[in-house]
Amino acid sequence: MGNQRLVIGPLSADAATYVAREADRQTVAHLERLDYVQITDPRQQGKTSLLFRLKKLLPESYRVTYVDTESLRSDLEAAWYEDLASRLASQLAEVVDVAAAPRACDCSTFRAFLLHLVKAQRPDARRPIVIALDEVGSLTMPWAEGFFRVLREVFTVREFETPFKLLGFVLAGAFDPGTLIKDAAISPFNVAHWVRLDDFSLPELTTMAERMTVEEPSAAAQGVHEWTDGQPYLAHNLCARLGRRGAGAGPDVDEAVQWLLHNDTHHLRALRRRLEDQPDLAKYAAHALSGRVKLSPTVNPRHFELAHVVGIVKADDHGMFRVRNRIYAEGLVDTLGPPVGSVEAKAAEKAPPSGDDLVRWAGGKEVILAIVFTDIVGSTALGHEHGDERMEEIRRPHFARLQESLRKHGGRKIKELGDGAMVVFKTTDAALDFALETWRDTGHPLVRMRAGIHTGTVTIHEGDAYGNAVNFAARVSGAAAGADIYLSDRAKQDIDSKKAARHAQIAWRSCEELVLKGFPGRHRLWALVAPPSITAT
Numbered sequence: 128m129g130n131q132r133l134v135i136g137p138l139s140a141d142a143a144t145y146v147a148r149e150a151d152r153q154t155v156a157h158l159e160r161l162d163y164v165q166i167t168d169p170r171q172q173g174k175t176s177l178l179f180r181l182k183k184l185l186p187e188s189y190r191v192t193y194v195d196t197e198s199l200r201s202d203l204e205a206a207w208y209e210d211l212a213s214r215l216a217s218q219l220a221e222v223v224d225v226a227a228a229p230r231a232c233d234c235s236t237f238r239a240f241l242l243h244l245v246k247a248q249r250p251d252a253r254r255p256i257v258i259a260l261d262e263v264g265s266l267t268m269p270w271a272e273g274f275f276r277v278l279r280e281v282f283t284v285r286e287f288e289t290p291f292k293l294l295g296f297v298l299a300g301a302f303d304p305g306t307l308i309k310d311a312a313i314s315p316f317n318v319a320h321w322v323r324l325d326d327f328s329l330p331e332l333t334t335m336a337e338r339m340t341v342e343e344p345s346a347a348a349q350g351v352h353e354w355t356d357g358q359p360y361l362a363h364n365l366c367a368r369l370g371r372r373g374a375g376a377g378p379d380v381d382e383a384v385q386w387l388l389h390n391d392t393h394h395l396r397a398l399r400r401r402l403e404d405q406p407d408l409a410k411y412a413a414h415a416l417s418g419r420v421k422l423s424p425t426v427n428p429r430h431f432e433l434a435h436v437v438g439i440v441k442a443d444d445h446g447m448f449r450v451r452n453r454i455y456a457e458g459l460v461d462t463l464g465p466p467v468g469s470v471e472a473k474a475a476e477k478a479p480p481s482g483d484d485l486v487r488w489a490g491g492k493e494v495i496l497a498i499v500f501t502d503i504v505g506s507t508a509l510g511h512e513h514g515d516e517r518m519e520e521i522r523r524p525h526f527a528r529l530q531e532s533l534r535k536h537g538g539r540k541i542k543e544l545g546d547g548a549m550v551v552f553k554t555t556d557a558a559l560d561f562a563l564e565t566w567r568d569t570g571h572p573l574v575r576m577r578a579g580i581h582t583g584t585v586t587i588h589e590g591d592a593y594g595n596a597v598n599f600a601a602r603v604s605g606a607a608a609g610a611d612i613y614l615s616d617r618a619k620q621d622i623d624s625k626k627a628a629r630h631a632q633i634a635w636r637s638c639e640e641l642v643l644k645g646f647p648g649r650h651r652l653w654a655l656v657a658p659p660s661i662t663a664t
Contacts, residue, residue, distance in 0.1 A: 137173075137175035137176040137178075137179055138176040138179070138180075139179060140179045140180050140182050140183050141183070142176075143338055144335065144338045144339055144363070145176060145180060146327065146331050146334050146335045146338070148173075148324065148325060148327065148331060149325065150166070150177065150322050150323060150324045150325065151177060151180065151184060153320075153322045154166070154177065154181070154184075154297070154322050155181070155184045155185060157320050157322070158181070158185060158189070158257055158295050158297065159185065159186070159189075161255055161257075161292060161293065161294065161295035162295065162319075162320055163278075163282055163295060163296045163297075163298070163318050163319035163320065164295075164296070164297045164298070164319055164320050164322055165297075165298045165299075165304055165319040165320070165321050165322070166297065166298070166299040166300075166321075166322050166324060167299075167300070167301070167302060167303070167304060167321060167323075167435055167436075168299075168301065168323065168324045168435060168438070169301050169435065169436060169437060169438025170301050170394075170397065170438070171359065171360035171393075171394055172324045172358075172359055172360075172438065173324050173359040174261065174299040174300070174324060175261055175299070177299075177324065178193055178259045178261055178297065178299055179193070181257065181259065181297075185257065188254045188255065189254060189255050189256075189257055190218075190219060190222055190254050190255070190256050190257070191257045191259065192214075192215055192218040192219060192256065192257065192258050192259065193218075193259045193261065194211060194214050194215065194258070194259070194260055194261065195261045195262055196211075196260050196261060196262050196263060196265060196266055196300075197261075197262035197265040199211055199214075201268055204232070204233060204268070204269075204270040205232040205233065207268065207270070208231040208232050208233060208234075208236070208237050209230070209231060209232060211231070211237070212228070212230075212231035212237065212240050215240075215244070215258065216228060219244060219256065222248050222249055222253075222254060223243075223244055223247055223248050223249070224247045224249070227243070227247060228240055228243045228244070228247070229243060233270070233273070234270070234273035234274055234276065234277045235277075237274070237277060238277045238280070238281065241277075241281060241291075241294060242288070242290060242291070244256060244294070245290040245291060245293045245294050246290045248293075253293075254293075255293050255294075255295065256293060256294050256295070257295045257296070257297065258294070258295070258296050258297070259296075259297040259299065260296065260297065260298050260299065261299050261300065262299075262300045263298045263299060263300035263302050263307075264300040264301045264302035264436070265300070271307075272307070272308055272309060272310065275307040275308050275316050276308060276313065278296055278316075278318075279308070279314070279316050279317075279318050281294065282296075282318040283318065296319070298319060301435070301436045301437075301438070302436065303428065303431055303432065303435075303436060304316055304317075304319070304321070305428070324359075325357075326355075326356055326357030326358050326359070326362075326451075327352075327357035327358075327359060327362055328357060329348060329349065329352050329357075331357070332348040332351055332352050332357060332362055332366070333345055333348040335348070335362065335363065335366050336348045336351070336366050336369070336370075339366045339367055339369075339370035340370045341366055341369045341370045342369070347366070347369050347380060348366075350380030350381070351365045351366060351369075351380055353380075353453065354380060354384050354452065354453045354454055355452050355453075355454055356441075356451060356452035356453075357452075358451065358452050358454075358455075360394050361387065361394070361452065361454050364387055364391075365380065365383045365384065365387060368383045368386060368387070369383055384454060384457075387454070388454065388457060388458055391458075395454075395455075395458040395459070398437065398438075398439060398455070398458075398459060399458075399459060401437055402437070402439075402459070408429065408432065408433065408437070411429055411433075412433055412439065412440065412448075412463060413463055415433075415440070415448040416440070416448050416449065416450060416463055420447060420448045421446050421447055421448075422434060422440065422441070422442040422446060422447060422448050438451065439451055439455055439459065439463070443535065444535075445536065445537070445557065445560070447537055450463060484590070485539060485541075485587050485590055485592075486587050488539055489539075489551075489553070489587055491587075492586065492587050492588070493584060493585070493586050493587075494584070494585065494587070495582065495583065495584050495585075496551045496552065496553065496582070496583075496585050496592070496596075497551065497552040497553070497554060497555040497557070497558035497580060497581075497582045497618065497621075498549070498550075498551050498558075498580070498581055498582070498583070498585065498592070498596060498597055498600035499538075499549070499550050499551070499552070499558050499561060499562055499578055499579070499580050499600070499604075500544075500547060500548075500549055500578065500579050500600055500601050500603070500604035501529065501547045501548050501550070501562075501565065501576055501577070501578045501604070502544075502545075502546055502547035502576070502577050502578075502604060503522070503525065503546040503547065503574055503575070503576060504575040504576060504577055504609055504610045505575065506518075506545075506546040509521065509573065513573075521571050521573050521574060522546065522571075522574075524570040524571045525569050525570040525571050525574045525576075526543070526548070526570075527570060528565055528568065528569060528570025528571075529548055529550075529565055529570070532561050532564045532565045533550055533561060535561075535564075536552065536557045536558075536560050536561045536564075537552065537553065537557055538550045538551060538552040538557065538558070538561055539551050539552075541590075541591060541592050542591070547604075549592075549597075549600075549601075551585070551592060554621075554625075555580065555582045555618050555621035555622055555625070556621070556622060556625050556627050556630065558580050558582075558618075559580060559612075559614075559618075559622060559630065560629075562578040562580060562612050563612065565578070566578060566610070566612055566655075575609075575610035576610060577604060577607040577609065577610055577611050577612070577613075578604060578607070578611075578612045578613070579600055579601070579602075579603030579604025579605070579606065579607060579612075579613045579614075579615075580600065580603065580612070580613070580614050580615065580618045581596060581599050581600035581603050581614075581615035581617060581618055582596070582615070582617050582618045582621050583595070583596025583599065583600075583617060584596055585597055598645060598646075599615065599643070599646060600615070602643040602644060602645070602646065603615050603618075603643075603652060605644075606638070606641060606643065606652055607654070611654055611655060612654070612655040613638075613652050613653065613654055613655070614635070614652065614653040614655075615650075615652060615653075616650070616651050616652070616653070618653075619635065619653045633655070633656075634655075634656040635653040635654065635655060635656060636653065636654045636655075636656050637651060637653060638651065638652045638653065638654050639651050
């Protein structure tokens with residue numbers, strides 16, 4: 128397997144290994160109505176392959192043209208427009224009288240050229256024209272704004288200049304649509320439908336593995352998905368390598384990943400160079416990934432660039448920043464920090480947080496946090512039954528499961544307490560998600576877990592958390608007799624006020640008039656009633 132090359136560049140329109148996604152259907156549906164479409168996604172996401180595929184996907188009556196705008200002459204405005212018009216004319220010569228077309232040398236004459244394309248079609252060959260413009264992000268010349276203003280105007284004037292109804296555009300590239308027309312006094316470029324090329328799903332990866340003759344395609348697709356999260360360039364190259372292993376070899380995804388990390392000189396290197404060229408953006412990405420920062424690309428330009436232009440982050444189940452996939456985490460460790468699961472990351476997880484780190488994460492030394500105490504139910508009896516050595520084998524995967532879920536939901540471990548742990552979260556709903564997830568899947572079939580959640584003000588000092596709220600949370604956990612999740616009244620109010628859809632179907636039982644040691648009076652707690660419909664997210 129040593130003499131293998133990376134799969135680089137777009138797939139041809141007839142490529143047997145092409146796997147269609149929802150974006151294919153959406154793009155075709157819009158273009159059949161001759162709407163404008165923008166495919167704004169990072170490099171090597173499959174944009175060009177989809178543009179090539181349009182010839183097969185659109186009805187035969189449609190004429191599809193393609194121009195890589197990055198390859199156009201960019202020294203002079205007139206030369207750029209002439210080059211663009213020449214390429215379009217050569218692809219439409221069979222249906223348009225291009226000899227009579229006006230010379231395009233600026234935005235106004237290019238508009239006349241477009242009108243000629245749709246009006247001067249041969250009477251026996253009138254058909255809709257789709258112009259696919261690739262690498263739109265490269266159009267940063269002074270005259271680019273005038274070009275996009277013309278495209279927008281051609282769309283908006285259709286009701287009065289009806290020939291333009293036969294003309295549709297696809298703009299593809301790694302770009303921010305809000306920057307196409309920067310003049311605030313002019314309407315923005317807001318006439319295109321945004322189609323997202325999402326990463327491949329597990330079923331789509333299975334189809335890819337089958338088409339690339341991978342042994343045990345379902346198992347291989349699962350491994351590829353775990354490493355790539357479906358990123359097209361990475362997934363395609365891993366499947367291609369696995370497909371060359373030969374009959375009976377079976378999938379060895381980890382080996383293929385290491386090969387890719389050592390041999391790829393295109394994708395990861397380009398990402399690293401992009402971050403090195405924008406140190407402020409790289410620093411912000413590292414900051415956002417180290418804490419609980421909500422990914423908001425529609426309102427924050429830096430978020431949009433990181434998610435849709437550079438493409439190194441995506442939202443987790445709660446809408447927070449996370450590295451897009453494990454290969455990026457491994458390959459960009461020097462920029463984004465140690466990857467999840469690495470020796471360095473595990474060491475950092477086991478070490479108690481320093482006072483400064485915890486204060487920075489929490490946002491102050493006295494803050495409101497959601498506190499969770501967990502414990503293994505019947506751990507003493509379990510230890511007597513299985514012995515110390517076996518008990519350690521039972522505990523180890525359980526604590527690994529706690530740590531995995533803690534990381535997923537953005538919490539921080541304060542300390543381990545025998546067979547349990549004390550952890551904190553910035554929100555009560557994240558604390559509940561953690562408790563539900565680890566309660567349902569404890570990491571070991573012999574482990575049953577209890578958890579208590581309370582929200583209140585804590586004092587942070589030297590990496591630990593103190594205060595009445597912490598003590599009360601411990602009492603909430605202690606009130607659970609078996610494998611239960613208990614909420615304090617304050618935590619329950621927080622959950623109810625958030626009205627999160629994922630928590631709407633959870634039923635709770637009110638436990639009234641409880642005495643909690645060290646706290647005067649009687650208290651109401653809430654015990655989880657666990658219907659089969661509960662799904663921790």
